[in-house]
């Protein structure tokens with residue numbers, strides 16, 4: 097018998113409860129274990145561009161190649177079906193007489209549909225929730241009753257003293273190690289990294305093309321340790337609105353997005369930092385921001401497809417969203433960093449050249465597309481999905497809907513004045529100068 101372990105957004109061996117379950121199950125049943133990743137189909141968005149851009153593809157490939165190397169060190173490997181999408185996994189399972197697939201549970205609509213497709217083909221799917229900071233079982237309310245306003249969610253979670261999981265060791269460190277691969281594998285081959293690395297840009301706030309910042313688990317874990325061994329967490333709240341360099345924010349997001357690190361591991365390192373150096377509003381704010389990540393994931397779990405509709409969660413469309421058509425030309429100028437607004441164009445160039453953008457600039461460029469150019473917020477979300485190496489469906493869709501005024505913002509959306517923002521956050525114009533040219 098063969099069991100498939102399907103790596104989704106959990107590309108790590110340490111602190112991976114679903115993988116531990118699969119390994120234990122395989123050992124108990126005397127089964128082999130085949131680690132797989134689905135092959136991404138080539139997709140074009142409704143807005144006419146490829147769903148995955150060059151930075152995104154390269155970063156995804158780094159996380160998978162790193163995972164494969166870690167599996168190989170444990171006498172296993174990472175396989176990819178010959179066919180793309182879920183049919184690839186279904187046919188692989190059938191061809192290798194595998195009836196059980198273990199994986200992490202993801203609750204976004206497309207991810208739920210993937211699991212349903214496997215189940216409809218007769219495969220037993222064992223999915224385990226593991227990517228949030230706070231497990232649903234710790235929350236003092238049912239998921240479907242999660243408060244829609246973030247501050248209420250946080251207040252209730254903190255009042256109930258909800259706690260993250262204690263991270264698990266990698267199953268490779270146990271006496272039994274990983275179960276063997278099947279003797280012969282039909283319909284799949286070892287993962288091959290075919291994504292070319294884009295030209296590195298020395299201006300990048302997240303230079304993932306350089307060795308320290310590589311997207312694999314080892315670099316992600318080392319980054320977390322390095323970050324919490326420094327004094328940066330204590331000043332995080334004061335620096336988090338920065339625009340230039342690697343240090344103004346944690347830069348955990350790309351590894352969190354692929355699952356090379358878990359939120360529980362960050363929490364453990366944060367606690368160790370506080371035990372050594374003491375806690376302050378900087379260290380608290382890292383917890384606070386990770387709660388935002390949880391909240392957006394819970395909102396998608398609660399409201400599902402609604403977050404992909406133009407009207408989002410709003411009962412009626414707010415003005416002026418209600419009476420306009422998508423400004424396609426404005427959108428194209430925005431993507432290219434050619435709107436004529438220097439602060440916004442600097443942000444859009446940084447995004448295109450590096451696959452990363454600070455939170456402050458994400459807010460600004462999103463607001464500009466929606467409230468100044470009259471673009472459809474979902475087109476902006478799709479462009480971020482194309483570009484961002486830290487793309488996370490919950491945080492991306494949720495933040496875009498929030499700024500458009502059709503998400504969870506109790507104030508009903510917000511327009512950022514780019515001139516005032518440039519004055520407040522780029523007074524000496526250093527950021528605009530840095531990204532003034534391509």
Ligand code: FAD
Nearest residue numbers: 345346347348349385386389455458486487488491492495
């Ligand atoms: P830090 O400031 O160091 O924050 C620490 C962690 O907290 C982050 O890694 C992230 O996991 C979480 N976090 C911080 N801010 C937010 C937030 N506003 N929403 C949710 N989680 C947050 N984040 C993504 O991970 N993927 C996305 O696709 C994404 N799209 C966004 C789109 C828009 C329009 C906006 C305004 C924000 C988006 N964010 C997204 C949130 C945020 O901008 C990034 O998480 C952050 O900039 C990543 O850098 P960091 O790890 O250094 O963040």
